Structure formats: C-alpha cells, structure tokens
Amino acid sequence: MSALPDWRVLIFTAAMGFLAAIFFGMLPTLQMVQRKKQKTLWHQFVVCAQVGASCVLLILAGLLVRATLHTIYTDPGFGYEQVLSLDPGLSDHGYTSAAAQNYLDQLQARLRSVPGVISVSIAQNPPLINTVVMIKGFNIDGHHITTYPNWVGPEFFQTMGIPLLRGRYMRAGETHVVMLSESLARKRWPTEDPIGKEWVTGKDIVVGIVGNTRAMELNNSDATEIYYPPSAESLPNMSVLIRTAGAPDGLSPTLKQIAGSIDPKLFPALTPLKAGFIKSIGQVKQIATIISLLGSIAIFLAVVGLLGLVTYAVSQRTKEIAIRLALGASRAEIFSAVLHRFAWPVLIGLVAGVIMTAGLSQILRRGLYGISGLDPISYLGAMALLVAILATAALLPIRRAFQINIARTLHSD
Numbered sequence: 001m002s003a004l005p006d007w008r009v010l011i012f013t014a015a016m017g018f019l020a021a022i023f024f025g026m027l028p029t030l031q032m033v034q035r036k037k038q039k040t041l042w043h044q045f046v047v048c049a050q051v052g053a054s055c056v057l058l059i060l061a062g063l064l065v066r067a068t069l070h071t072i073y074t075d076p077g078f079g080y081e082q083v084l085s086l087d088p089g090l091s092d093h094g095y096t097s098a099a100a101q102n103y104l105d106q107l108q109a110r111l112r113s114v115p116g117v118i119s120v121s122i123a124q125n126p127p128l129i130n131t132v133v134m135i136k137g138f139n140i141d142g143h144h145i146t147t148y149p150n151w152v153g154p155e156f157f158q159t160m161g162i163p164l165l166r167g168r169y170m171r172a173g174e175t176h177v178v179m180l181s182e183s184l185a186r187k188r189w190p191t192e193d194p195i196g197k198e199w200v201t202g203k204d205i206v207v208g209i210v211g212n213t214r215a216m217e218l219n220n221s222d223a224t225e226i227y228y229p230p231s232a233e234s235l236p237n238m239s240v241l242i243r244t245a246g247a248p249d250g251l252s253p254t255l256k257q258i259a260g261s262i263d264p265k266l267f268p269a270l271t272p273l274k275a276g277f278i279k280s281i282g283q284v285k286q287i288a289t290i291i292s293l294l295g296s297i298a299i300f301l302a303v304v305g306l307l308g309l310v311t312y313a314v315s316q317r318t319k320e321i322a323i324r325l326a327l328g329a330s331r332a333e334i335f336s337a338v339l340h341r342f343a344w345p346v347l348i349g350l351v352a353g354v355i356m357t358a359g360l361s362q363i364l365r366r367g368l369y370g371i372s373g374l375d376p377i378s379y380l381g382a383m384a385l386l387v388a389i390l391a392t393a394a395l396l397p398i399r400r401a402f403q404i405n406i407a408r409t410l411h412s413d
Helices: 007-073 097-112 156-160 182-188 248-262 273-316 318-326 331-363 376-402 406-411
Strands: 083-087 117-123 136-140 143-151 164-167 177-181 198-200 203-210 225-228 239-244 269-272
Touching (some): 007 331, 007 376, 083 248, 097 248, 156 239, 182 203, 269 273
Antiparallel strands (some): 083 269, 136 143, 164 203, 177 225, 198 203
C-alpha cells in the first residue's frame, strides 16, 4: 500500500512555493523600482538646490546692477567734476598744529590767487578720496545715532557745492559749533528746528543745516554727516580742496608747484575727485560683475540638471507619449503633463532662493544704495528669466520625444 501525502501538506507546500516564487521574483523588480525612485528623487533634489542657488545669485546680481546704475546716475549731493584734492602730507613730516596752520594759511592764500581757481578750503576727510571711512556714534536720549564726521574750513560747502538749507556757515576761528546734514538733523530733531540747539549737552551749537551728500561713500544711503570746524589735532591731517572754473587737469602742475614751493621737502599728492568717483563706481561694478558671473554658472548647472532629469523621465515615458499621441492628445497637453512632475522642485527652489536672498540682501544693504533689498523688479525679473531658461531647456528632450515613430514604439517590447 503506497503512502499518499496529506492534502493539507500539499496545499501548504504549494502556497509556500507560490509565495516564494512571487517574493524572489519580485525582489529584483522592487529593487530596480526603488533604485529608479531614489535616482529620480535625488535628481529632483539636485535640481531644487540648483534652482535655489541660481535664483539667489540672479536676484543678487539684479540688485547690485540696479544699485550700481542708481549710484552712477544719482546726484551725489556735491560737485566733484571740477574739484581737486591736494594732500601735502603734513603729519607724515612731523608738522605741529601751529606749523600746519601756518602752512595751510599760506597755501590757501596762494592758491586763491591762481587764475581759474574759484574757491579753496580744507577738510580732514576729502570726499571720495579716503579709503577708510570715519564713523562716530552718539547715544542721545536713549537712541544710538551713527554719524560721518568731518573737520572742514569755512569755505568747504561753497567749494564742494553743498547747498545751505537753513542757518549760516561756520566762520573762521569759530569753535564749538557744528553743521548737520538734513538727514542727521531730521533724525536728531524730527519735529523741531535744530538751529541754535546743542548737539551734545554743554557744547557744539548747531549753526546750519546743509544738503545731504554721499561724500564718504557713493553707496551710502545714510547721509548723516556732521561738520566740525578744524581742531588743533586735525590740522596736520588736513587736505586742501580746490574748485576750478573749467577742467582742473590743466592747473595741476601749477598747483603742485605752489604747494611744494612753500616747503620743498614735501611731496604733495594731487587727486581729482572725479578719479575717486570713478574708482568708487569701479568697485561696485566689480562686485556686480562677479555676482553676475556666478549667477551665469549657476544657471548653467541648473539647466544641465533639469535637462538630465527631463530627458530621463521622457525616456521612461516614451510609450505613454506614443499612446497619448495616437489617441489624439495635443503636444501642449503632453508637454504640460511631463513638466507637471518637475514643477514642485523648481517651485520649491524658487521659494527657497527668494527667502535666502531676502536674508542676504539685509547683509548687503549698505551696498544697495537707492533701492530696497526687496526690490520687486530685481526679484521678479530674475525669477522670470530663470523660469524661461529652464522651460526652454526642458522643451528640448520633449520635442525629440514628439518625433518618435508611434507605430514602431507601440509594437516594441
């Protein structure tokens, strides 16, 4: 008598075999799908990061370019094209305050007699010349006020073409008086007339209010200048400012000769303020150029990343595209369907880029003269340009997909 297997054992064995076949047969497929999914997610993450970086650099470039144009074409508040700065270097040659006063008096008197010279004055910080900007802070009535101080002669404002708005100019030999820019006066006394008031308790009476300037930095939007009469300590550090009737270049040899004749051991440095203006503009342009170059590189990387992702996705959906075309779907519908899955990484990248740029623009606000760190033209322009470039890059592999042979694609395995 032959032994017959229990039917329950047969069912269990068959079920386990079937499950084992499904498990071991599906495992490679699941692994392949998982790898494809991970690869797609990784590509989407990379595109998102590249779009965000491109967005940041493009917006920053737009902000800096607009700030540069605003700096170039906005009146700095003073006339610089016909003004020369002459630095005799008195402090470097050990001049005392009394000797410096004597030299400066002689030099100014001789320069005023030169034909073509309109006005002469002195200043410790000649506009657009010094590379180090002097800043002085005051705590007044519980508020911190930042000022840009300068020690100047009585004719400084006429020489520089800075208008007197209220009050009067400082007089020769006068002490414990100050003149304020309109912006500083408004910040200190927003609802009162500052003329005759004490800038600091016990000294320094405000005698005049003058127009705002960007004398220290062209990209300085905080025009809080305060002007003091020359002090004994400042005299050896003074430069002489000379306004001419015409182009100042022709007078340069004569002016240097006069400065050197008073003390032959000095080697005065004569600099047109226009040269300082051009140098300041050049620095802003260099920063804008560097950021624009980085933005171009970031765009290229974002385009390459998105192009690779779209090409891969289109290759995986070739049959789907062929079926849609066979069923009469329009190319616009297919284009929209393919790009829909890439809208999120691009959108997230744009949002992240805008948020990061808003934070960075606050750090760069001193270099963004005349425009806000949230300038809508820069933001919208950069985003529109980036989206247009990415859409164009994505269109290329999809256009190639439209050229497939529908019949051959549908009959292929």
